[in-house]
Each structure stands twice: as C-alpha cells, then as structure tokens.
Amino acid sequence: MRYAMAIDTKKCVGCSDCVVACQIENNVPLGYCRDWVTETVSGSYPNLDLELRSERCNHCDNAPCVRCCPTGASHIVEGGVVLVDGFKCIGCGACIESCPYDARYSHPDGYVDKCTFCIHRVRKGLQPACVSVCPTKCMYFGDLDDPSSEISELLQNRKWKVLAPEAGTKPQVYYLI
Amino acid sequence: MATRRDFIKITGLGVAGLTVGGVGTYQLLKGASLWDSATIGDVERVPTYCEVCFWKCAGWTYKDKEGKIMKVVGHEDDPHCDGRLCPRGTGGIGMYYDTDRLTTPLIRVMENGKQTYRKASWDEALGLIAENMKAMAEKYGPESMALFNHGSSGDHFERLFRAYGSGTIAAPSYAQCRGPREAGFKATFGATIGSPEPTDIRDTRCLVLIGSHIGENMHNGQVQEMSDAIDRGADIITVDPRFSTAASKSKYWLPIKPATDLALLLAWIHVIIEEGLYDKDYVEQYTTGFERLKNHVRRMTPEWAYGITTIDPETIRQTARLMGSAAPAVIVHPGRHVTWYGDDTQRSRAIAILNALLGSWGRRGGFFLKEKASLPNYPYPANPTPKWDWKATLRGRYPLADEAVTNALVDASLPGGEGQEQMIHGWIVTGTNLPQSMPEKPRLQKAIDSLDFIAVVDTMPMEITGYADVVLPECTYFERYDDLRAAPHREPSIALRMPAVEPLGESKPAWWMCKQLGERLGLSAFYPYEDYSEVLDWQLKQVGSSLEEMKHLGVKRWPRKSADLYFKEGEAVTFNTPSGKIELYASELESAGFDPLPNYTAHPEPPEGFYRLIYGRAPMHTFSRTANNPNLSDLMKENDLWMNPKVAQIWGIENGQKVWMRNQDGAYSSFPIKVRVTERIRWDCVYMVHGFGQTREALTRAFGKGASDSEMITTVMIDPIMGGQGMRGNFVTFSIEEPKQVQSL
Incomplete structure (x- = not known):
C-alpha cells in the first residue's frame, strides 16, 4: 500500500477550503496551518499563466525528516504516511530544517506538527479532510499500489509533476498539470 | 490565503517557548493517539443551511460529547453544495465562536x-x-x-x-447587485434569473464570463460545476480587465478596457448574426425582433469594437465562432454583481440577446428550467394593506x-x-x-x-x-430555527436549519x-406559536413530511412536477413577455421610453493620474460579514490593491508597500492598503477585494485591516431603468504619505 495525493492544478481555484477544513479537523491553532495555497504567476501582461497549488507534507518515500529525527518521533506508518509522535518529540526542529517543502511547524504546545494525510480518517475509510471538502474536487487521495485506483489511473493518463524532485525525497503529492 | 510565508513569520522555532511534553488536552481522551482526537468527539449532528452567503448550502453541524460545535460539513444530498461546503461554509463556525459577537441588547x-x-x-x-x-x-x-x-x-x-x-422593505441584493440582470432578462425572456442561477454549467461546452469571477466568487454550486465542465473539456471565455482565477482556466482571456463591455457584446451579436452562427430554428420559433436587431448591429463590427474595447477583431470573431460551435450548450453568464455603469440593464439585455441567438435558454448546457418546492404559507391572519x-x-x-x-x-x-x-x-x-x-x-x-x-x-x-x-x-445560524430553504434548482428540494446549541449570551x-x-x-x-419550530412542523406536514423527519434528513428532494429540465425539440413555448416570445427587441423597454435595443455609450474616463477602481470577491470572504471571522480572517486578513508593474514604476511603489487612496471627489481611504504589484491587471485600473477596511474597533480582528472600496465609491451612475447604483465610475490615485487631513466625506 502506498498512499499518495494528486492535485489537479487545472481545477484548483485556490479557495483555501482545504486549509480551513484541515485546521478545524485537526485542531490546528489559528495562525498555523498544515496545508497552504501557493500562487505562481508566469509571463507578462497579457500573456500570463497562473498555477494555484494546495501544498502540504509530501509523505516522501525517502523522508529526510524521519532520518534526522533524534528521538524517533518522526516515523512512517502504513501506506508510507509520515507521522510525528507528539509525545516523543522534543521540539528540536531538526526535521523542520531538513524538509525541502517547509511542511512542518512548531506547535505552540511544544512539538512539531504537520499533515498526517488525515490517517485517523483514512483508517475509518474516509478521505482526508482537505480532499473531502474541496469544492472543485481537484484533490485525489488513494493507493498507488492499486493500479485500478483513481489516483493511479490519473497519474497514468495525465501529465504531472512533483515539487523539488532534485531533493531526491521521492515525494508522494503529485500535481496534475 | 494562508501561505507558508505567513506561517514562518508567525512561528520561527525558538521563539515559541517550547513546553516539552505539553500536548494539550487531547492526551486525556481514552486510548486515542494524538491524531484521533478530532473525530472521536463526533457524537451528534444536526442539520442546518449556511448563512455565510446567499447560496445557502445545506450541511450538518457536528457536536462533541460536551455539546460543543466541532465542525460543519456539506450535506451529501443537497443540490446547492453536493456534500461540499466552500471555505466560508467550512469556516462558518468562526461566526459562532467569534469573541467580538454582540451578546446583549x-x-x-x-x-x-x-x-x-x-x-x-x-x-x-x-x-x-x-x-x-x-x-x-x-x-x-x-x-x-x-x-x-x-x-x-x-x-x-x-x-x-x-x-x-x-x-x-428593500434588500441591497437588488439595486446594489443583481437587479439589472433581472430586469434585462425579464425584458427579454419574461423571466428573471434568481438565485441560485439556473445555469447548466456542468453540461456546457462553452462558458462565457463577463466580469464574473467564478472561483473567486465562491458561489458553491457554480464553482463545482465549472470544475466539472473543465473536466469534460468545456471551453471558457473570460472577459475581465484582470487575469482572474477563471481567466487562468480559460481558452480565451479578453483583457477588456473597463467600462466597454457593451461594445464587445454588440460586436459578438454582429458576428453571430452576420456569419449565420445563430440558432435559426430557435430564433424563428421563439423570438421576435430579429430583423430589427440585425439592422441595429449592422455597423457594430469587431473593428468598431476594437477601438473601444482594445480587444482585437480576430479574437472577437474567434470567440463568437467558438460560442456558435458550442451552441446551444453555451452560457453567456448573466453575472451576479452587475451594477457597474448605470447602463447595466442594457448590458444585461445584450447578454440575454446573445443567449437567445445561441438558443441556450431552456437547453442542455445553457439555462435549465428551474423548479421550486412549493411550501404552503402558515395560516397567518391577512395583512393590512x-x-x-x-x-x-x-x-x-x-x-x-x-x-x-x-x-x-x-x-x-x-x-x-x-x-x-x-x-x-x-x-x-x-x-x-x-x-x-x-x-x-x-x-x-x-x-x-x-x-x-x-x-x-x-x-x-x-x-x-x-x-x-x-x-x-441576533444569535448565529447555529443557534436558531429559520424558514425552510426552498430555492429553485434542477429538482425541487427543501432544507432545514435547526439550532445545534443554545444561543450564546443573551443573543436571540x-x-x-x-x-x-x-x-x-x-x-x-x-x-x-410558542416556538418557530411549530410553524415549520405545520408547513412540513402539509407536504407529507414533519419536523421530526427533517431533523434526520436535513434535505428532502422531490421529483420534478413540471415537464423536462429543457425545452423539447420544437416544443411550443409561451414566454411571459408582451408578445409571448423572447423579445430581442424589447417592447416593454420601448413603451417605458428606453432603447428597445441596447446601445453602447462611452462612460467617464479616469482623470490624469487616476485609475478606475474595480473590486470583487475573495473565495474565503463574504463582503464585510466575514472580515472578523477568526477562521476566515486567518485565511485572508486584509485586502490588497492590485497594480500593474508599469503603474507601480511610475509611482515608485514597491510590492507590499502601503498607500492611501484618494478618489476623484477627494475622499481618502481611512486606512492604507498594501499594493500588490502584478502583471494580472491592466494599467488603467486597480483592483481590490470588497469588505475590508473596517472602521469599528469593536471588530478586533478586522479593524483597520486593508481598505474599504465602499469609501472610494462616492459617485454613482444610476440605471434609469431599474434604479441600480453603478459603482465603477470611481477613480483613485495614491498617497504614499499618510494624508494630513483625512477628509471624511
């Protein structure tokens, strides 16, 4: 099993519903976020291109945050999902420094926090909160090891990219372009 | 928009005063890992429909064991939201939790x-x-x-x-918003558009947006259907002085000179008639006034429109042909906030005429024939006249x-x-x-x-x-009963709003x-009655339901009673106009002394050193209503002023710099606004999101954040046909220094 997310930039309108749904679902304190939206404008008037991306932890296959964690708080569970055990975390911040996606933040309660792919929901057969609310249905979550899953088929049939491939982290959040 | 940049500024490790091992209250929950906490508490859900905007999406309010509101999610069977609320709906709970709420008379x-x-x-x-x-x-x-x-x-x-x-009794949703389109469509089709709009976007092949920025205006059902349409390969044409989100998803972006939309619409009508792209059977059977329209637009060529709109003639022709090839599955969208220049009913008329020529009204992928659930009125005594x-x-x-x-x-x-x-x-x-x-x-x-x-x-x-x-x-929508929602859609439906919790403080x-x-x-x-729920129960029982049933269902749908969603091929239709036909030539306007066919008129231009102020929406806010919402202000705290780099260079303004605005009447903005230097806008206008620049300190989150476009709108252009207040004839210039004497107009 290999959980992954694919996000269709052709459909995303950057509304940030994913952000607020995550904050509410996961009790993320106001002022912090586990996912966020970026806007990239290229070209010059009137020949322009705009890419909106909902970004988060990439749950990398080769996760530097897990490697560098001195206490084992950052660890990998089923489907390759990278989690932080808040009880083991000493808040040293090594993982924050090591992440090429700037996906982790220091929770005011003293541990490092980030996207969990809403594994607590996934274990109950639900979609991650961000995916479940997205009004444009531009986000897909599923198992890449299952070739007939929607996400596998999308990655078969559509052009896609990942962020910072040069970092060698083998990220598992894919952007359909 | 919550961005990682914002986040870095806020947290920066080492500043946070780490309390190792302090994991808050969640460790107390039985056998739960830290991350299970959020769903463990869900013990009850009650139906509601959202009050953050007028789309009124139905949803479920989830409560935890202590009866505390945890979240609100879309109702899976609701035609307005299809199980998905927009960010404002999801963040709507902030309206309940807002510590600045009024709690006493x-x-x-x-x-x-x-x-x-x-x-x-x-x-x-x-x-x-x-x-x-x-x-x-x-x-x-x-x-x-x-x-x-x-x-x-x-x-x-x-x-x-x-x-x-x-x-x-009046609501600003008419003369400050959608009124002109209602008048324009009524004069043409004998029917208003209403809310939600009966646009069949999910099945359209070509969606034409004129100053309508779906995706930034988060009218939920429309945004969802636009996304579905993109999936199905529909083409979008966006006319906007700004490279809106919708423009970025369009096959054609027409960066029109503001205030000239009517010239473009007339040129499109010209091309569609001259090149025979219109639906001849439809026009023959259902419309009246075609010959007069044809003569009227004869000289309104794309070349004529080019000089006015700055859109090159070939693009005007290509886009008209695209509409023609997609017809009748084409929507020239009527827009929503359309009170711009005082001739807005006429512009809406041109939009209505285009739709009529393309045969999209009453057709799949165009405009569907909506139906509303009919709920009998509670037997109140007769009102005095x-x-x-x-x-x-x-x-x-x-x-x-x-x-x-x-x-x-x-x-x-x-x-x-x-x-x-x-x-x-x-x-x-x-x-x-x-x-x-x-x-x-x-x-x-x-x-x-x-x-x-x-x-x-x-x-x-x-x-x-x-x-x-x-x-x-007043208490928020999470704390009260209101009327049943019975808005027209593809199928009739009703939705219940019931209180999830007791009203906070003394609110009622x-x-x-x-x-x-x-x-x-x-x-x-x-x-x-003692409680409004009695009224709802009475009404529901008249239609074979009950309050008890609706508390479980939340949304109830019925099959359509009227005929098809679309006109049948060749079906005889009588329109509610004086002629019983779709009036390309509007006799109602003629008899009221107005142009029966739309004409382009030039509107005032910005004085030297001024820029036309245009304004719009952000997906995470509804006007000023949400500016103080803790969850939504966390996503977007303030608005900014979009400015083309050429303009910024002339003024020596840098991205992120704050400026005060002054308009043509000498009105200053109460607060400065951050400039967003961007290629995404023309150089003859500036843009800002409406609803910011709150002047009341009691709104602790929103006070002084960003600036208010309304303060800059001191000149209005009244639509003589229906009284709409055109607001886009205002021009602003910038003051780098704080103005010494702020004039309060």
Missing part, C-alpha cells in the same frame, strides 16, 4: 454630554422599539417605517412589517424595478426639498452592513440623521450598529424578536 444614551451605548434588558430594548413603531404609525403611518434586510433573519422581520402595515409601499418611493423613476430599490428608500428618508416630502422616518436594519453594502456613505449618513428612530439587528458589531438607537443581538433568534415585538404592537394574532 444595547440602547443609545447620553453620558457626560457624549453619546454612548449601555447594556439593556430585552424587555427594555424591545419595548423601546415597539414604542417607536407605535408612535411612527400614529404620526406618519406604518408605511413610514422601512426595513432594510438581507439573509434569513430578514424574512422574520418582513413578516412583522407586513403585519404592522408596512411594505417599505399599506396605503403605499416601496413602489411609492420610486417617485415615478425606474419603471422596470421589479424589487424594492434600497437607494430609493434612502432618498425617501432624506428631508424634503423641491416639493418632495420625507416619506420614511424610521428604519430597522437586519443582517446588512449598509455603510459597506451601499455606496455614497455621506448620503446614507444624512438619511440616518433625518430619522426619528433606527434599530439594527446583527450578530456582530458591524459599522451599521454604530448608527442605531437600539441594537439587538430573529423569529423570537419579531414575536416579542408583534405582541407588544398588538399583533399577537400573527404569532400563535
């Missing part, structure tokens, strides 16, 4: 020579309002009491006003106004002059922040100063509450306030 008093508010009991506050309403009825007649309303609470007050004897109502405030103007015109009510509240008496002497305002929902603030202030009495009902200390003699604190639902006022006004016969 307030009465204006003099203290040490200064006006201030003091807390009052409900009995006192309601008594004072009833006393004033009685005095008003005796002195000037109940008609002189006006209601400005928006949203669900307005419905309860509207019933109170009708029972009291006043039909002087007012001697006059809002129509009298038109004073012979705006003959095609189909709904009340807010600005006409404001006019009629001003002291008489030139033989015109002040007609209105008291206001109740519910759920609308008039200083931001209407332009011309000085006029509004003058009108309010002329009133004997004004009461305001709101959940938040919005700016309008500062003008009130009495402020009534609008139905309760109205019942209390009614009883004090001797109108007890109109309030024969």
Whole structure:
C-alpha cells in the first residue's frame, strides 16, 4: 500500500477550503496551518499563466525528516504516511530544517506538527479532510499500489509533476498539470 | 490565503517557548493517539443551511460529547453544495465562536454630554422599539417605517412589517447587485434569473464570463460545476480587465478596457448574426425582433469594437465562432454583481440577446428550467394593506424595478426639498452592513440623521450598529430555527436549519424578536406559536413530511412536477413577455421610453493620474460579514490593491508597500492598503477585494485591516431603468504619505 495525493492544478481555484477544513479537523491553532495555497504567476501582461497549488507534507518515500529525527518521533506508518509522535518529540526542529517543502511547524504546545494525510480518517475509510471538502474536487487521495485506483489511473493518463524532485525525497503529492 | 510565508513569520522555532511534553488536552481522551482526537468527539449532528452567503448550502453541524460545535460539513444530498461546503461554509463556525459577537441588547444614551451605548434588558430594548413603531404609525403611518434586510433573519422581520402595515422593505441584493440582470432578462425572456442561477454549467461546452469571477466568487454550486465542465473539456471565455482565477482556466482571456463591455457584446451579436452562427430554428420559433436587431448591429463590427474595447477583431470573431460551435450548450453568464455603469440593464439585455441567438435558454448546457418546492404559507391572519409601499418611493423613476430599490428608500428618508416630502422616518436594519453594502456613505449618513428612530439587528458589531438607537443581538445560524430553504434548482428540494446549541449570551433568534415585538404592537394574532419550530412542523406536514423527519434528513428532494429540465425539440413555448416570445427587441423597454435595443455609450474616463477602481470577491470572504471571522480572517486578513508593474514604476511603489487612496471627489481611504504589484491587471485600473477596511474597533480582528472600496465609491451612475447604483465610475490615485487631513466625506 502506498498512499499518495494528486492535485489537479487545472481545477484548483485556490479557495483555501482545504486549509480551513484541515485546521478545524485537526485542531490546528489559528495562525498555523498544515496545508497552504501557493500562487505562481508566469509571463507578462497579457500573456500570463497562473498555477494555484494546495501544498502540504509530501509523505516522501525517502523522508529526510524521519532520518534526522533524534528521538524517533518522526516515523512512517502504513501506506508510507509520515507521522510525528507528539509525545516523543522534543521540539528540536531538526526535521523542520531538513524538509525541502517547509511542511512542518512548531506547535505552540511544544512539538512539531504537520499533515498526517488525515490517517485517523483514512483508517475509518474516509478521505482526508482537505480532499473531502474541496469544492472543485481537484484533490485525489488513494493507493498507488492499486493500479485500478483513481489516483493511479490519473497519474497514468495525465501529465504531472512533483515539487523539488532534485531533493531526491521521492515525494508522494503529485500535481496534475 | 494562508501561505507558508505567513506561517514562518508567525512561528520561527525558538521563539515559541517550547513546553516539552505539553500536548494539550487531547492526551486525556481514552486510548486515542494524538491524531484521533478530532473525530472521536463526533457524537451528534444536526442539520442546518449556511448563512455565510446567499447560496445557502445545506450541511450538518457536528457536536462533541460536551455539546460543543466541532465542525460543519456539506450535506451529501443537497443540490446547492453536493456534500461540499466552500471555505466560508467550512469556516462558518468562526461566526459562532467569534469573541467580538454582540451578546446583549444595547440602547443609545447620553453620558457626560457624549453619546454612548449601555447594556439593556430585552424587555427594555424591545419595548423601546415597539414604542417607536407605535408612535411612527400614529404620526406618519406604518408605511413610514422601512426595513432594510438581507439573509434569513430578514424574512422574520418582513413578516412583522407586513403585519404592522408596512411594505417599505428593500434588500441591497437588488439595486446594489443583481437587479439589472433581472430586469434585462425579464425584458427579454419574461423571466428573471434568481438565485441560485439556473445555469447548466456542468453540461456546457462553452462558458462565457463577463466580469464574473467564478472561483473567486465562491458561489458553491457554480464553482463545482465549472470544475466539472473543465473536466469534460468545456471551453471558457473570460472577459475581465484582470487575469482572474477563471481567466487562468480559460481558452480565451479578453483583457477588456473597463467600462466597454457593451461594445464587445454588440460586436459578438454582429458576428453571430452576420456569419449565420445563430440558432435559426430557435430564433424563428421563439423570438421576435430579429430583423430589427440585425439592422441595429449592422455597423457594430469587431473593428468598431476594437477601438473601444482594445480587444482585437480576430479574437472577437474567434470567440463568437467558438460560442456558435458550442451552441446551444453555451452560457453567456448573466453575472451576479452587475451594477457597474448605470447602463447595466442594457448590458444585461445584450447578454440575454446573445443567449437567445445561441438558443441556450431552456437547453442542455445553457439555462435549465428551474423548479421550486412549493411550501404552503402558515395560516397567518391577512395583512393590512399599506396605503403605499416601496413602489411609492420610486417617485415615478425606474419603471422596470421589479424589487424594492434600497437607494430609493434612502432618498425617501432624506428631508424634503423641491416639493418632495420625507416619506420614511424610521428604519430597522437586519443582517446588512449598509455603510459597506451601499455606496455614497455621506448620503446614507444624512438619511440616518433625518430619522426619528433606527434599530439594527446583527450578530456582530458591524459599522451599521454604530448608527442605531437600539441594537439587538441576533444569535448565529447555529443557534436558531429559520424558514425552510426552498430555492429553485434542477429538482425541487427543501432544507432545514435547526439550532445545534443554545444561543450564546443573551443573543436571540430573529423569529423570537419579531414575536416579542408583534405582541407588544398588538399583533399577537400573527404569532400563535410558542416556538418557530411549530410553524415549520405545520408547513412540513402539509407536504407529507414533519419536523421530526427533517431533523434526520436535513434535505428532502422531490421529483420534478413540471415537464423536462429543457425545452423539447420544437416544443411550443409561451414566454411571459408582451408578445409571448423572447423579445430581442424589447417592447416593454420601448413603451417605458428606453432603447428597445441596447446601445453602447462611452462612460467617464479616469482623470490624469487616476485609475478606475474595480473590486470583487475573495473565495474565503463574504463582503464585510466575514472580515472578523477568526477562521476566515486567518485565511485572508486584509485586502490588497492590485497594480500593474508599469503603474507601480511610475509611482515608485514597491510590492507590499502601503498607500492611501484618494478618489476623484477627494475622499481618502481611512486606512492604507498594501499594493500588490502584478502583471494580472491592466494599467488603467486597480483592483481590490470588497469588505475590508473596517472602521469599528469593536471588530478586533478586522479593524483597520486593508481598505474599504465602499469609501472610494462616492459617485454613482444610476440605471434609469431599474434604479441600480453603478459603482465603477470611481477613480483613485495614491498617497504614499499618510494624508494630513483625512477628509471624511
């Protein structure tokens, strides 16, 4: 099993519903976020291109945050999902420094926090909160090891990219372009 | 938008004062890992429909074991949202948790020579309002009491006003928003558009947006269907001086010179007729006035429009052909906020005509034929007939106004002059922040100063509450019953809103306030119930349901009673126009003395050094209503001023720099606004999101964040056909330094 997310930039309108749904679902304190939206404008008037991306932890296959964690708080569970055990975390911040996606933040309660792919929901057969609310249905979550899953088929049939491939982290959040 | 950049500024490790091992309260939950906490508490859900905007998506409010609201999610069976709320709906719980909420009635008093508010009991506050309403009825007649309303609470007050004897009732959703399109489509098809719009976007092959920025205006069902249409390979054409989100998803972006849209529309009509791209059978069978239209647009060539719009003729032709090839599965979208230049009904007419030529009205992928669930009215006694109502405030103007015109009510509240008496002497305002929902603030202030009495009902200390003699604190939609939602859609449906929790503090639902006022006004016969749920249960039982059933269902749908969603091939249709046909040539406009066919007129241009101010929406906010919402302000705290790099260079303004705005009438913005230097906008205009720049300190999160476009809209261009207030004839320039004397107009 290999959980992954694919996000269709052709459909995303950057509304940030994913952000607020995550904050509410996961009790993320106001002022912090586990996912966020970026806007990239290229070209010059009137020949322009705009890419909106909902970004988060990439749950990398080769996760530097897990490697560098001195206490084992950052660890990998089923489907390759990278989690932080808040009880083991000493808040040293090594993982924050090591992440090429700037996906982790220091929770005011003293541990490092980030996207969990809403594994607590996934274990109950639900979609991650961000995916479940997205009004444009531009986000897909599923198992890449299952070739007939929607996400596998999308990655078969559509052009896609990942962020910072040069970092060698083998990220598992894919952007359909 | 919450961005990682914002986040870095806020946290930066080492600053946070780490409390190792302190994992908050969640470790107490039985056997839960830290991350299970959020769903463990879900023990109950109750139905609601959202009140953050007018789309009214149905959802479920989830509560935890302690009965605390945890989250609200879309109702899976709701045609408005298809199980998915927008960010405002998801963040709607912030409206309940907002610590700045009004929680007690307030009465204006003099203290040490200064006006201030003091807390009052409900009995006192309601008594004072009833006393004033009685005095008003005796002195000037109940008609002189006006209601400005928006949203669900307005419905309860509207019933109170009708029972009291006043039909002087208006909402800014008409003359400050969608009114012109309703008038324009009615004059053409004999039917208004209404809300939600019956646009069949999910099945369209070509969606044409003219100044409509779906995706930034988060009208949920439309955004979802636009996304579906993109999936199915539909083409989008976006006409906007700004490279909007929708423009970025379009096959064609036409960066039109602002204020010239009507010229483009006429040129499109020209091409579609001259190149024979129109639906000949449809036009033949259903329309009247084609030959006159053809002659009218003969010289309105793409070359003619090029000089006006700056859109090159070939692009105009190509886009017209694209529409023609997609027809009838094409939507030239009527837009929503369309009060721009004072000739807006005529522009909406041109849009309606285009749709008629393409045969999209009543066709799959065009406009579907909507149907609404019919709910019988509760058996209230008959209302008294007012001697006059809002129509009298038109004073012979705006003959095609189909709904009340807010600005006409404001006019009629001003002291008489030139033989015109002040007609209105008291206001109740519910759920609308008039200083931001209407332009011309000085006029509004003058009108309010002329009133004997004004009461305001709101959940938040919005700016309008500062003008009130009495402020009534309404509870939020999570804490109250309201009317059943029965909006027209593809299939008829109803949705229930019920309280998930008790009202916070002393706040109360609008139905309760109205019942209390009614009883004090001797109108007890109109309030024969203890709780509004009795009314809902009665209504539901008439349609074979019950409150009990709806508490479980939330949404109930029925199959259509009327025929198909679309016209059948060749079906005989009678339109509700004088001719019974779709009127390309509008006889109703002609007999009212207006152009029966739309004409382009040039609008004022910015003076040197000024830029046309255009404004719009952000997906995470609804006007000023959400500016203080803790969850939504966390996503977007302030607006910024979009400026082309060429303009920024001339002024030496850098990205992120704050400037004050000054408009052509000398009005300054109360607060500075951050400039966003971006290629995404033309150089002859600037753009900002509406609803920011709150001037009330009681709104602790929103106060002074960003600037208010409404403050810059001091010149309006009135649509003589229906009274709409065109707001895009205002121009701003910039002040790098804080203005020494801020003029408050």
